Amino acid sequence: MKAVHCKEFGPPEKLVVEDVPAPTPGANDVLIDVKAAGINFPDTLIIENKYQFKPPLPFIPGTEVSGTVAAVGDQVKHVKPGDQVMGFAFVGGYAEQLSVPAASCFPMPETFSYEQAAAFTMIYGTSYYALKQRGNLQSGETLLVLGASGGVGMAAVELGKLMGATVIAAGGNLEKLAVCKERGADHVVNYNDADWKDQVKALTSGNGADVIYDAVGGDYTKTALRCINWGGRLLVVGFASGDIPQLAANLTLLKSSSIVGVFWGASLTKEAQANQDNFKQLYQWSMEGKIQPYVCASYPLDQVADAMNLLLQRKAIGKVVLTTGETQ
Ligand SMILES: NC(=O)c1ccc[n+]([C@@H]2O[C@H](COP(=O)([O-])OP(=O)(O)OC[C@H]3O[C@@H](n4cnc5c(N)ncnc54)[C@H](OP(=O)(O)O)[C@@H]3O)[C@@H](O)[C@H]2O)c1
Known part of the structure; x- marks a missing residue:
């Protein structure tokens, strides 16, 4: 699969897009065919090794995605192949596929586009x-x-x-x-x-x-x-x-x-119940059309540097996302 790779710490221009092996989901994981991935300021810090969370090199940046379920592990019951979902992980999102634990995968509100769903969780x-x-x-x-x-x-x-x-x-x-x-x-x-x-x-x-x-x-x-x-x-x-x-x-x-x-x-682990309750409320507001992520721009994976620079140059409004192809 195609993915954005961080092989050395540095500015977005150091990122490379290349073919890497697709992830294999475990018994309690969901494999997502990624349609869109959100860019957050912490992503721009992680690739520079300036964030509190420091993944070892090389790694695929990106914390949040939307897409369709490609496969589920034996233990996963709440989503099935083909479902539209949102997923959250600490790294790995800027790729054509991402495997996330079942607890970090949620049905996508039907009020959202794939771009909006990828811009929601964080x-x-x-x-x-x-x-x-x-x-x-x-x-x-x-x-x-x-x-x-x-x-x-x-x-x-x-x-x-x-x-x-x-x-x-x-x-x-x-x-x-x-x-x-x-x-x-x-x-x-x-x-x-x-x-x-x-x-x-x-x-x-x-x-x-x-x-x-x-x-x-x-x-x-x-x-x-x-x-x-x-x-x-x-x-x-x-x-x-x-x-x-x-x-x-x-x-x-x-x-x-x-x-x-x-x-x-x-807080996701230290105050897990509070966050679960928060997401229930956020999901309800999403379904009622009361909250809607504002996405100002979307770029294909291989323009990841341009996308990140919108944030670093203070040109973004709301969110910027990466897309892997067709998002309709
Ligand atoms: N505590 C947490 O759990 C948590 C979670 C997520 C993010 N964050 C942090 O929250 C901050 C914002 O994240 P974000 O994803 O919302 O970023 P963002 O979309 O890039 O927004 C940051 C805003 O800060 C302002 N800004 C002022 N000086 C800036 C500068 N030198 N460079 C860039 N922006 C500047 C910009 O508005 P103006 O141009 O109008 O000034 C910009 O809209 C980051 O520090 C991030 O690490 C913390």
Whole structure:
């Protein structure tokens, strides 16, 4: 089968596409004929050996796919060959076939295209876990999302609205932020404006945001902590800016606020039941048409470098996916 191979750590241009043996599913696995695979920022870090999860070389990157079931192991009962499914794994997704444990394979909501299904698991799984379990976001609160037009950010905007919050989408590009508005954001703020902290304050009657979802890091985080409400929760989700900020502890004292870490990947095993419940809710919202991944571009496997560079050059809106061929 054709697959994207990471044989040496480095930028996306170092990736090669070549023929490799297809995976063989075990008794409790599902073999998926991949139609589409989602690109996430962590994929761009893993190939550079800059992520907390470090697979040995060589490996096939890619964590989430959609496609049809090619074969199932003896123990697998919930899907059968031919079914349309979504699958999740830590590596192996940028390929024509992927074998995943049965517990990581779900029927695809019929409301989704293959591209949308491949763009679903990581961003909604992360953002719902962040807002619900880590942020305890309540209806009527104000949610500020940093990096709102990116993958996890746009999911946080949609989910924040479904959870009853007033949502302020923050980002560095008004054209990208306009899509957040279309997808439910109540307000947008350009965090390249010198006074963006004051803009957030003005939008919250001087109080600041109750929950801040931060996928960006750097100076953006430092400023955000100055426009958090009393009792607010700053969710540390990611550092897309490339800068891990050092924060002044006195700011948390002044607002009785909390800085809360979010590691969704590890929570899948450490908080398995919570994540299963989350996915039940997310699946229901998908079937009701209340959430729909926004895919701005799709590329064939052999253009993986162009696809990843859209994220690295801050040109992506929502999600970018790779496709293996026909996705209709
Ligand atoms: N904690 C977890 O469990 C978890 C799970 C998934 C992802 N993450 C992390 O969350 C972050 C976002 O992931 P994603 O897949 O949503 O990425 P993405 O789609 O590329 O979105 C990142 C956003 O960050 C903003 N940004 C600011 N400075 C940037 C820079 N120098 N380079 C690139 N983007 C920059 C961009 O918006 P503007 O251009 O508008 O500024 C962009 O839309 C990453 O750090 C990722 O590792 C964490």
